[in-house]
Amino acid sequence: MSAEPLQLGLIGVGNVGTGVAKILLNHPDRITRRSGRPVVIRRAVVRDLSKPRDLALPAGVLTDDVQAVIRDPEIKVAVELMGGIHPAREVVLELLKAGKDVVTANKALLCEHGDEIFQLARELGRTVAFEAAVAGGIPIIAAVGQSMAANQIVGIQAILNGTSNYILSEMLLRGQTYADALRGAQELGYAEADPALDVNGTDAAQKLGILAQLSFGTKVPLSEFHCSGIDKLEQADIEYAGDLGYTIKLLASARLVEGRLELSVRPTLIRRDRALAMTHGPFNAILLDGDVVGSVWYSGRGAGQDPTASAVTADIIDMAIGRAQLTFSRLDLWGESAGFPIAPLEETASRFYLRLAVDDRPHVMADITDILGRNNISLASVIQREAPEVEGDSPTPVVPLVIMTHRTKTGQLQAAEAALHKLGSVKYPWTVLAVAD
Incomplete structure (x- = not known):
């Protein structure tokens, strides 16, 4: 076991960043044992140094200058938890050029600019790990990229947005209106003050785009597949679906049909005795179909501080022991295969x-x-x-x-x-x- 610690730069210490820092600070023996060496937060970048934080970082670690991470040669791995596309894109590209490997949970960034980021990482011999970008604490990126490597995935059916799933669950189980269920989700912290990206299907579509790239080798712009949300759904539809023996879920679906790829994110009636239909609250669930193994099922919390921080920290550990680098070099990522053609809607x-x-x-x-x-x-x-x-x-x-x-x-x-x-x-x-x- 090497005594040389892995020096880490943490960019963004919001909800998830705080969770990552707490895991690293509260469980150093566990992290060292599983990483083969200590993992040390050398710099943590925040917007406002004066903001109170539920986190006791060592003196001198907090900074409001992202260049403190980019220019520090001792920092080997940077964790990008800023969210959004800009300036996250520019920061990630700078980190790679500065010789850092990158861990990110930024689904929007990868969906929009994954091809550029991964191509640059390949050219520079760097690694990008992104387990937390899809389905929070569910290890679905590892499942698709590693555990299912002997298969051609032929179908994905998934609940990828916990906010929408909570709202639909409340409408079904408590008979609430959409407006009341959304208000409850906001009060519990499951929905943002502006929930548009969650309820209009965009969040789930970004995640499906990443899974489709990994599973089928096809980059699919969001404009090229059907995407609709739950924001126009009425209680009457929940009730009629129940009368017919179905439950409505915001279903992200990708499947190969006669050599072409069909993708959609939309409210969908699912027979109520199926596991997807019985996935309630802020949970995610993913059903993968492989041509060899058949159907494989994953379920768990898809958002929130602890599940997402768990996935980010797992990527950090994989970076520390070199597993992420080995896996990244073999993943079928953006621009590396022709993939399958997309079926017109x-x-x-x-x-x-x-x-x-x-x-x-x-x-x-x-x-x-x-x-x-x-x-x-x-x-x-x-x-x-x-x-x-x-x-x-x-x-x-x-x-x-x-x-x-x-x-x-x-x-x-x-x-x-x-x-x-x-x-x-x-x-x-x-x-x-x-x-x-």
Whole structure:
């Protein structure tokens, strides 16, 4: 066991950075035993030196100058926990050029600039470790890059955003409205004051993009696959899904179909007896399908100080013993393979759930089924709750109509929706959700 400590630079001492520092400071014997040498925080970069912190770092460690890490030749590994894309991109590139290996939890940065960062790291003989960028404390990067190395992954189904999953769980289990569930998530610290990236699907899409790159060798810009969130979901859809035997989850999905890659992040009906449907609260879950091993399941806390700090610290330990460097040199990363072509959205196929608001009068159902039929969309089931009887000149009541389709191409459904817009008896907007196989 080498006595020479690994000198570390910590850039960002917010929630996760504080968690990492506490693990290193509170468990030095454990870290030394598993790293083969001590790990020492030599510099910790913060924005505001005067801000009170629940952390007792040695004197002289805190600084507000990131150059104190970049220019220090004794620091061999830098941990980037700034978040966001700028100036994180510029800082990471400078760190690599200065001869540092980098640990990061920054999913947005890797999704947007992973190709540039990894290419530079390769050219300079440096390493980037990023276990905490996807699914917090779940070791999914190691699973895909190492444990599943004998396989071609052919499918991913995952819950990758704990905020959305908590909100959907509250809507299902407590009957809360979306607004009330979101407010509760914010009060508990599961959601930011501005929760847009969580609830509109962007956060999960960034994570899926990283997993898709590792699993399929394909870089997929977010603009090239379907991404929608839970911010327009209504309690009625939760209830109808339950009546049909399903639970709605924000599902991140990637799969190979006839040699092409289909990707999406969207609210999806999942049969309620499946493990994904039973994953509640701020938890993440990932189902991988390999062509050799079959299905493999991972679940755990996907966000928060402790789970994310656990993953970051594991990467630091891997850096200290050289395992991260060995793994990084063999990972199929950005720009290193042609990957699989991306299937156009209109050619992807799924079963669908439709909830329409329609006039309760003769021939409306016939008009709707005629449009669906002309677009080769077959119906699996229909639910229309009874409306009250009306007499005389009373307005025609509007009632909900819920349709479950058999498997159909997205393009066929889009064509049917365009025709439905022309029916005065069908009110817009309506709800369309995917149904998992």
